[in-house]
Amino acid sequence: MHSKHVIVGGGAGGLELACKLGRKLGPQAVMLVDSRLFHIWKPSLHEVAAGTLDVHQEGLSYQMLAHDNGFTFVYGPMLALDPRQRTLTVGAIRDDHQEQVLPERQIGFEQLVIAVGSTSNYFGVPGAAEHTISLNATEDAEQFRLTLLKLLTQAELKMGAQQDGSVDVVIIGGGATGVELAAELREASGVYATYGFRQLQANRDVRITLLEGAPRILAPLPEKVSRAALKLLEQRAVKVVTATRVTAIDARGVTAGATVYPAQLVVWAAGIKAPDFLKTLGLPTTRSGQLDVDDRLAVKGFDYIYALGDCAACAGPDGKLVPPRAQAAHQQADYLLQTFLRQQQGKPPQGKPYTYRDYGSLVSFGQTTSVGSLMGSLKGLSWFVEGLVARLMYVSLHLMHHQAVLGTVRTAVLALARFLIKRTTPLVKLH
Template structure:
């Protein structure tokens, strides 16, 4: 097999690049490789975990996206790379020890690695074994099914409940805590009649920094803390988790009972990147220059969480969806200019921070919007912030589905929500 442009990783940035490039150049020139069959917007995984979003309705088939956007989809994980020969190996797909797809090798002219990130446990004992991290749809589904089982058991027993501990007060941890509180009240309305949400679903959020949402303005952090406390979420800051076992989380001198533990305290690049023979930095990310090319290879690029890209100020671009979106557009311009025989772009990629929004359930959000002047930002909250948060998801869908289909899909989901339970009950 051979393709001019191969993109490995169908997350927000990788998929958008494949769709936009495929619409211009066609399936003979553009190929997307991913180890999963369906795409879901990663910032919505906390809703899948809480049961307020059905992954089977939300997921988009890569094969369908490939057909509609003019690229070729290859199903399987990247297992090896021969950078000098421009040859990558896609691993076999097995089902119950039966080989469904064999190992394949593909030659390329240009390669883009966009494999995202995974959890960084920082060596905390028991973290890898006894926590769930919302890295992928299967993680969110595992959390949801575990929660549903525990709620069912709590309903059968008097004076029982569910203790949920979320480690990490960044956007993922805060959004999950808020979504869980809202969802627990909905579960109580669907047959769990003995369940009192605030009493029986006990949610604790642990954060090592002095405040939650530490990278965001203090006003956003304070508003988020107020909203969580109004929802009876216990928030403990400036605390360091030292051990986790099957039933508890230890932080300093305090032991928190826990039947479900979510790890949202940090991310790192996937470990396999270090085996590809490409330069990496201490965090394991691929070391790229200002054009997003991996250093030493002018035909291999990286974008998103797996790329260590320094801005003009020397600071690394943050691992955020808007960065991956911007980098995808930058590489799209790079590749199209080359395809048309035009000179390369005359300036390196520069990250632009448009602000951050944090979801607090289905009705409200908080966040900050960045102005065109350096250091200028506006605080937003309530319904307006919620609508802006929803628009981010729609903008991603518009990039991969087009405007008309995104509008139809949004309308269909609105109607479906009127005819189905507010939470997934099976």
């Protein structure tokens, strides 16, 4: 197989680039490689974990998207790269019985974009990898949801037998993922109680603890946002412990200094890093393992290999690295789109390098409210938003992503369909 433009990684940035480029150049010129068959917007994984979002309704098939947007989809993980020969190796796919469905394949390319995202960084904490769940992918969120459902079922049976059936959940990391999961989980636990878990009193029997090493949660965001978030969590009976460092995790719970927090379910949301396999590709990487790219998003030393999103270390004009956020990946995808289209049209390269623009941040607190800050066009100017207005803005971000990959009409129809489906299905997934 061979394609002019090969994109590895179907996350938000990689998929948007494939869709927009495919609509311009067609399936013979654009190829997307991913190790999964369907796409889900990563910021919604906390909803999948809590059970308030059904991944099988939310997921978008890459094969469908390829057909509709004019690119070729290749199913399989990236195993190796020969940057000089411009070939990459895609691994074989096997079914549940270990029978080979697709063989290992070689793909030739003229230009390559690596957009493989990030994975959890456990910072060497003993037991973290073995005894926690990280919301990196759909299977992680589904594992959390099924484990929670099992624990709630066991708790209901114990309480029916007059035994202690409380469930302890510890979330490590007070960034957006940890905070959103805590809020969504509290809301979902109350909904679960109405669907047959009659003995369960959510605020009393589902104990949620959020641990954060910094002096406050949502540390990168303005302090006003952090205070509002803390207030909302406390109203939802979420215990928040800041300025604490986790030192060990085992099957019984989480140890932070001299304190042990009992837990049957532990989520790691305390940090991310680039996937380890990037160091094996023969490309320059930083100490953190990210691909080292220039201000045009080209991997240094290779003017035909690019990287975007969490896996790319891109420094801004101030020397600071672009933060690993979804809006950065969206912006970088649009920048590379213009780069490739100008090349296709025989035009000179873009006059300006890629520059990250921070439009603010929104943090979801369930299905009815959000908080956050919006950045103004003037340097240093921002607005604090909360409540229903912030929630509508948060939902609009998801719809904007769908609009980029599905188009306006289909996004509108999909939004209406999901609204109607919610009126005929349980508020949480119960199986």
